[in-house]
Amino acid sequence: MISTRGRLGKTSLLPVTSRGRLDRNQSSRPIHESFLVYKKGRYIIQAALLGGGAGAAYLFHNPWDGASGGTWLGYALGTIGAILIVWLTLLGVRKRIYRSVLGTVEGWLSAHVYFGAILFLIATLHTGGKVHNNIHGAAYLLMCLVIVTGFYGVYAYRRYPTLMLRSRDGLSRKQLLQKIAALDGQCELVAQKLGEEVLTVMRSAVERTVVGGSWWQLVRQRDRSKVALPEALGIGVVLRPNPDQKTIIQYLTDRFGGSGGAEETLWLQELIDLCAKRRGLLEMVRTDLRRQNLISGWLYLHVPLTFALWGALTAHIISVFVYR
């Protein structure tokens, strides 16, 4: 029997290599292996062979007019690069066709990463180092951007899912939110013991707690929560920022030593504890959301840039034949 706590799961679509505290007694192959070492790195070997072959050909190729896309090797590398780009893009199609028999998505992803990386070499050799301010240079630049965003995607997929699973403490995000909701109720119950003012302030702190926001706000993870505090003279309220629930906790702490006596101190202590727990859970949710959005965000660059690349690549290929 193993402990429930810290038991790590793995998702099929978000492969993770680190096995955390999994049962070490298992002898058979793990259910999941990273796409980076898929089939013992079959595709890294294939991609390296392709890159090595292209590099060797480039070194031995010595045209009188210098290396460029216009030599026979330039055309060959350009053709290979264009085919690679078409095939790399097809990952987006393959992963939508669940009935496909053309290999697993995991295998496709593994090959996508390595052949995508080697595409940078192939295309750079294709240019012969001659990149200018024109549609051809634009296609090359877009390809580089697609590859760079792809590299970030590999990084994000390698790093964040593990971190997310670990930091959520085995709970789902919805469970975290349920816990916060439960704490909200408890806070209100305890606040009722501390009088009208504290209850109003506590309610405003709960109601004005902000977790979500735009993608940018989620990634920056800045707490935009607020709390309505009574004015100094006791007339009206003023809205104050409440990052990390600091303001409400400070407000409650300031009420220690009031006229309520020992019982009020105990309730205050209880409420502060609840707020602190709530703060911890909110922090967990925000961190989780940040990582979740970092994982999904890069695709919003990777995919549109890929389409832009297709446009520029088509223009590049056809235009060089318009004015040969």
Added chain:
Amino acid sequence: MRVLIRRVGRRDGGALEYRDDELTTDEVTVGSSPDQDLVLMGEGVALRHVRIFRKRDGVFETVNIGPGELRINDRMSASFRIEVGDQIGIGTHRLRRIIAPSGFDFALELETGERTPEGRWPSSGVPEGRGLTGWSKRGWSWALGLFFLGAGLVVPLVGVYKPSVQMVLRTAHFAPSDQWWDPGPLSSAHSTPPAGRNCTACHGVAFQGIRNDDCGACHRSITQHAPTDTSMGAELSRRRCVTCHKEHRGPQFIVRRDSELCVECHGTLKSSVAGKTGLEDVREFSKQHPEFRLTFLRPDEEPLGSTWKKVRVLIDAPEARERSNLKFNHKVHLNPKGVDTPDGKKQMTCQNCHRPDESGVKMLPIDMKQHCSECHSLQFGNISLPHGSVEQVTYVLRGYYQSNRPVSEARIRQDVMFGRRPSARRPGEMTDDLESEPAKTPEQKARKAARDLFERTLCNVCHEVRRLDPQQEVGWEIKPVRLNHSWMPLAHFSHKSHFQAKCTDCHAAETSERSEEVLMPRIKVCRQCHAGSDTSAGLRSTCVVCHRFHLPGKPVLLQNKEKESGSSDIAS
């Protein structure tokens, strides 16, 4: 036993998501307590809810151990044998037995209908926030893709077929025109009108590549390389200009400079066009290049000197002797002790006579008046004799003696000997002839002076002089002089590029005593510095360092092709 628990979730987009847990245990306990194997939260889940175990007969059974409800296949139950496909309901959760993958004894799929506190916090709406919902990858993707396709291809392509549109596109700022396709910097000559930013000046017809006619629109005088009556020559004349002249790569590749193309034909020229060429095979400069052949000028005998024909002769051959009809001794003129001049001894250098032209590439022609007359003066008494015509000289002499001025024998002697400056010694000076045969009348005096000047003291110092009729006292023929100015017309040589060398490093002038001797260097002299195209030792020299592809004097390549049959003086 090894148990797989597969959690099924749904992403925001509705796609299924699986998360697998695996554990090794004798029985699976389920409940909300942290010590349970499978912890389920939410309403209706007891701390210890059910346990699932394998009985001795291998059958799996589930038993309700807590106060919570247990639904098996949506029917309330306390315990049940569970087969693959059976469903266990606990609170809002549903556990379904699935086929265990290899390596597992038992597998459950868990789907949870969790309730979320949506709308709890009014300021955020959905607590998880909008994130990237509302953003569309698809919209951006199509927009960007179509932008680059349209601006990079479609709009410029419209311009290619509609010149009026093209003009607007090219002149408007930031408008996508065919200049977006410009693959790189042009060579300087092509970066000005009519080419420059006007792509169609050279790219005449879309999708056809640059045709030779496109080049011929400007380069009308470009000549052929080889006679087109050989298969090689014909093939060469059909090649596209752009195979050797690469544009949009900067100035470096506008002319092909490697030897590969040349050696393709010239490496085996003798055998491939046997009998049609006098050229030797060449593979590279340092070892497989024939000795130089010089182009000599040979006068036609009749009528004398009216035409000069060019003859190519191997530099080592006995007939490689210049026949310029000029007598000249380089050794005397370059005597380090100096040469006699009217102003005394003077040390001459090559530069006294051989001056480069403005480009520094070639030497200016030798001119008698400019280079010789300072010492070789034609001054006679107080008159200056004309250079170039026998008749004029005799006429002027006659006039000189028939004038009323008294001329003494001694004066005539002095004049003939020294010109105006009796103290100066002239080259070819003769002193004793006039005294032996004193002249009487002015006519006799003039004849005598002419005879001495032509045959002894003046003209014949440099020229080949022959008396036309030995019986007659006067009448001479001076052989016409034509100095060779272009010894290797098929090669390009720049004196300026060789400024670091002394003249005598290549031209053995200091030891040359006769003008017949050719002072052009042999190939071994060049090879002291110049090496082949593939070597690292020496100055790497390809064919085009010295030779040009489009040969001067050949028929025009890009136009007037009907004239090409009349080609072919090699030396022209």
